[in-house]
Amino acid sequence: MTDRSIACMLITHLPVKAEVRRYPQLRGKPVIITESYGSKDLVLDSSAEAHGVRSGMPLAEAMSRCKEASLIQADAPYYNNTFDKLIRALELRSPVVEKDGLGCAYVGLEGLDLMYGGEARVIASLLQTAPTEFNPRVGVAGGKFPAYVAAVTTKGGRATRVPKDAAGIAAFLKGLSIGLLPMSWANKSRLHRFGIHTLDQLSALPESAVQAQLGAAGRRAWLLACGVDDSPLTPHQAQQVVEESLTFPSPTITWSPILMALSTLLGRAFARPEIGGRYIRTATIESHVYRLPPWVKRFGFKEAMGSRDRTMSALKSRLDSVTLPGPLEDMKLTLAGFTGESGIQANLFSDVRKQEQLKEMMRQLESLLGGKPPIYQMKEVEPWSRIPERRQALVPFNP
Template sequence: MNQRTASHPFPHPGGCGVKIACVLVTHLRAKVEMRRQPHLKGRPVVIIDRSLGRPLVIDHFPAASNVSAGMTLEQALSRQTDGDVLEADEGAYRREFQRMLLSLQRVSDRVEGAEMGTAYVRLDGLESMYSGEARLVTTLLNATPQYLAPRVGVGNAKFPAYVAARTSHTLGSVRVPPEAAHFLAPHSVDLLPLPPAVKEEMRCFGLHTLGDVAVMKPEALINRFGPEGQRAWELAQGIDGFPWFPSSTRSPSWNTLPCPLPRRLWNSCWRRWTPCCDGPTPNPECGAGTPGEWRWSVPSTESRPGRKTSTSGGLWETGNGPPASSGVNWKVTIPGLR
């Protein structure tokens, strides 16, 4: 762990020992593109999104140092005259982020995917399994693909952990000390998860750092900025009561019957199906689950009757079976099995 971090746990403001890690990958889109197109790695590339009509910059390569996200394409090229333009491939970026979340779920079952490249992981209760917090954090770093150059921040709430991750070095970690407000004070209000217009108005009123916000009376901030003012004050104090939204991404469960199914039974078992993403999958061999209902995903590499799909990477289609969908388990009723 970084030398600036504390080595002992601290209580959650509500009284319970919650401990959260923020696993942060900055410029995820750019890192994915540099891996896909290594010949562009040293070029001043800007990645643009046209989904809202007017092309906007959503990321850039390190060489495009004069560009920032949110600029229009015209603004970016006026500042980076030798810049190359790449169209965003949001599908590829989301898939890489989902793979990252799946890897983190192998370390903790409490993982939340936030904005692209930002994940929160609950650590409380896991230290003993990994022989301490330091090894647990190292495991999180190792679980994330190294080309993404992750960094980790650990705190008692999501926002302090996020700020800690922003201050960490690549492949390093920072622990928020017990005095979270003191730790947050020198950082810019730009880190607040608030609308850009609210943060710009804060700067107009002389509120440039989280410390500036923390010393204000909450009533004054609420009168001027409404609910966003109250949230800004709480976050600047290190209090983040925002609800926890665990990711629904799960690793596929590969369950098989104790003996190969005859083709006629295999075909008929697909005739009644419903999507099933509600947790661990029972194994028919041990008789778990509802009688006659068995859940599994079929790896595309297995020799099963049916037509292999070219895009799913994980399911087969037979007759009126479920559509191909990677990473989704299906609940299937098999006639005659009880």
């Protein structure tokens, strides 16, 4: 067996717990968090008090089962930021932290017992990284899957250690549902039709028979059911970002103050020492909307931007086709995708280069003016005409 030691930190129902932390008046009440998929409204998460409500359920069905529930539109950026803070806290305890979806993270424990004075103290330190009301669960094992199963099956605020020997792992996994396996719903349904409902029933089958029925996914499921998971930890790579924000004096839906605020935030961001001389590839605008769900727009740039004016010009042209959902209460700008070079390649011939410069100038003017700029050029029409007005004509400039 492997000598690795991996901890799984699990926070169940993170969206609900994050909302209760933000709005304490929701504590102990039925809460349903909804998200929209096209024209459908589905349940993203629900509190324990919302009896009969499950994740993925249509909102109409959920409300029929729990009519007194408070409805909250999902705020994905807030949930991700909340979990990212926890990831950063875990990275202060261990150099190897893998983020695996919202609310789940794996932590490498090798060598930490010597620093903390034993594995029990390491686990206690991990539990302390999350707020108490989040009720974090920790499972410790030699692989990611058994550590995850240990975290799922333990109580909130507690930790469970899976035995290191093969017999102990088999005893721990015995009787647990195959629903814990990371495999498709179709394959799980197929196993249920074969009468295989638990992990020990699956591990009792020959590996070749499972692989013959389900292919590579079946072989991996069989290994996991036996408690074998040699997949490596992939350390979380924190993306460097620059954030700036402001609050409007009053909710506004007019583009003039919104664009002015965006220009101000860009000026602040490009003045930050973290950017100094570098270029950015993406910009994200987030705003709270008066009595409506948050509004988030992410923009990617084909050409890296290295100044406030160029970035503002590009964003303004993209925002011209955007319809605001309602009055914005604030604005947060996040710049990311830093690069050291602009990535612009010079042209070989000067005439071609001038032509490209003219095209770029026209694009910028079009972005600033919100339409075709009033620039014209003289074209010969009838140079042989005896009437001067027929010899040349003004036509829109199009380089």
